[in-house]
Amino acid sequence: MEKINSPEFENLSIQQKEEIILHHKRNFIKKAAIAVVAISALIALTVFALKIRKEMIQDRVRFVSNPPAETPVMITPEENLEKEKEYSNTTLQISFKYPVEANLTESFDTEKGEGKVEVLYSKDNNLEFLEGYKVTITVFSTRIRDLNQFASTRLEAMRTTCPESTIYSGITDGKMGEYDTLYYQIDYCNGYYRNHYIDFGGKFFEVSKFYKGDVGFRQQYDIITEEIIKSITLLPQRFEVTEFLKSVSDVQSGVKFEYPSYLVNDCLVPMPTDTRYRVILSVCEETQKDAGVVISVTPVQRGATFDGLLQTEINKMSDDFFAAKGYPPNGSQENFTFNGEAAVKVTGYSWKDAYYIFVNTEGPKGAELVVVGVKEGSAEFKTTVNNILNSIKFRQ
Incomplete structure (x- = not known):
């Protein structure tokens, strides 16, 4: 194919020249189209490559910022360990x-109801008890019925064991x-004592706390021992039958009470009248x-009243008193609440004192009259009588 503008091309006829020019145009268009397609493909490949590269970068970022999840660890809560014990x-x-x-x-002595309980803490488990605290509860059944006298006796006993530098408070x-x-x-x-004395249930209780150590620890021990002492409960109301305190529950009347076992239940305590x-x-020594x-x-009974029965008994006691003594009684009546119930204390009408x-x-079957008679003996026995009276409960 002759080239355009060549000598051979000039010698051709016009028709031949037009055919050659047309052929060249077609070749140019074909090459241009191929070039466009190639460029388009190259652009597409470039875009695709850039997209893949971007995805790879994003994946790398996600991998770094989100490390693999760790294996879950099951956390078991710690056991709620007890910090204190209860003693009864x-x-x-x-x-x-x-x-x-x-x-x-x-x-302790089960028969007498006496004994001692001691709570001891020695720092570092030192057997010589160089530092720590101690709470001692001692229960006494004593013939001494004056609590102040008893506390004084215990205080005097301490004076014989403590050094001269010891400081004592009064009672x-x-x-x-x-x-x-x-x-x-x-x-x-040799430390610090704080002693309490209580008259309860016919017995004396000595509650003694003792602590020693450095100043900081002494303050801590003082607080701990005080918490122990504050938690103490005295328990006569929970007893049913023991060797030293007996509990009686009368089902027919709903009356319940307690009394020391050393007393006998076969006595000559006088009733108010022959009713x-x-x-x-009926207990006594x-x-x-x-x-x-x-x-x-x-x-x-139906138709009767408490006031009517009470007056009848007072009239009978007055007659008996006059018959025995030869002159009328100088009695008194006191209205009061006796362990939760309305009551009247009648004094001076009995000729048997x-x-x-x-x-x-x-009671379970309706209204009833409960009569509690008391004849006091020795001064020591008076406390026992008062404890029995305080233990009486109704509507049980």
Whole structure:
């Protein structure tokens, strides 16, 4: 194919020239189209390559910023370990809580209801007890019925064992939780004592806390021992039958009470009159059968009233008194609440020197009159009588 503008091309006819020019145009268009397609493909490949590169970069970023999840670890909560223990002793009538790190020892006489419980903490488990605290609860059945005298005796005993540099307080009124106490404290007797004394249930309780150590630890021990003491509960109301305290529950009347087992339930405590009562209890000391407590009950019949029955009994006692003494009684009546029930205390009408508490209450079968008769013996026995009276409960 002749080239355009060549000598050969010039010698051709016009028709031949046009055919050659047309052929060249077609070749140019074909090459241009191929070039366009090639360029388009190249552009497409470039764009695709750039897109792949971008995706790879993004994947790399995601991999770095989101590391593989760790295997879940199951966390088991720590056990709620007990920090304190609870101690209860029905023979000694006590219950309290103390720290688990302390050691508890006990010794008691079941028959007498006496004994001692000691809570001891020695720092670093030192057997010589160079630093730590101690709470000692001692229960006494003593013939001494004056609590102040008893506390004074215990304080004097401490003076014989402590050095001359010891400082003693006087005996004052104290408080141990909900209980009123007699209290004294001793400083610098190889440590620090804080002693409480309580008259409860016919027995004396000595609650002594002792601690020693450096100043910081002493403050800590003082707080710990005070918490132990505040947790103490005295338990006569929880006893049913023990060797030293007996509980009686009369189902017919709903009356319940307690009395020391050393008393005998076969006494000559006088009734108010010859009116027939059902006697639930008549207790006294074996050596004095006519002094003690008698608890009796009679139903209030339909049409009768408490006031009417009470007046009848007072009239009968007045007649008996005049017959025995030859002159009328100088008696008195006191309305009061006796352990939750309306009652009247009648004093000075009995020629046998007893007084009576007439209680207006109800039992399982309806209204009833409960009569509590008391003839006091020795001064020591008076406390026992008061404890029996305080233990009486109705509507049980």
